[in-house]
Amino acid sequence: MAHSISPMMHNESFRQLGLDYVYLCFDVDVDNLETVVNGLKTAGIKGFNCTMPVKNRMFELCDEVSDAAKIIGAVNTVLNDNGKLIGYNTDGMGYMRAVKDAGHDIIGKKMTILGAGGAATSIFVQAALDGVSEISIFSRRSKFFERAENIISVLNERTDCKINLYDFDDESILRREISESALLVNATSVGMAPNVDQSIITDGS
DSSP states (O other): TTOOHHHHHHHHHHHHHHHHOOOOOOOOGGGGGHHHHHHHHHHOEEEEEETTTTTHHHHHHHHHHHHHHHHHHSSEEEEEEETTEEEEEOHHHHHHHHHHHHHHOTTTTTEEEOOOOHHHHHHHHHHHTTTOOOOEEEESSSHHHHHHHHHHHHHHSSSSSSEEEEEETOOOHHHHHHHTTTTEOOOSTOOOTTTTTTOOOOOOO
16 A cells, blocks of 8 residues: 555545545555454544455445445445445546546447456446446456456346447457447556557557
């Protein structure tokens, strides 16, 4: 957690909003998570968040979870409501808010997502819940592919969003789906620092 900018970001937000809160960082492993969470709850801590690898275990420790967290099976933000822990998965919410803040309205439209890992899952779950009409997901055949299939099955039952999962190697389908989409999302690690010149799309046309 030493690299986290969360304390700086949240504490500045509290200062600007005039809230009497402080955000602190702690290193907690999965084995000690339940003990720490019980301590936070007993101390009356208003809320907290967490990251991998404890998000799945945190899901199990909550008394109640949001729809997105329930479908994903992971929690990254917890509200302590007088001893009742309510868990959320906010990654997808943050992404959808960022798209809206950038001036793009994709509700009722189609989007294509590259990748099926944690970031991609949070995005396509929230997008489906928010009312995106169709989502095409492209992924390599891996453990994430099978997990995505299961989550997509749940979303296709619970929402009006039509979601399809494709093998990334099928370039003709990828080209077609991108051309029909209002938004293309790279939710893979390709292009992240330090390899910022890399692109998962190799054919610029």
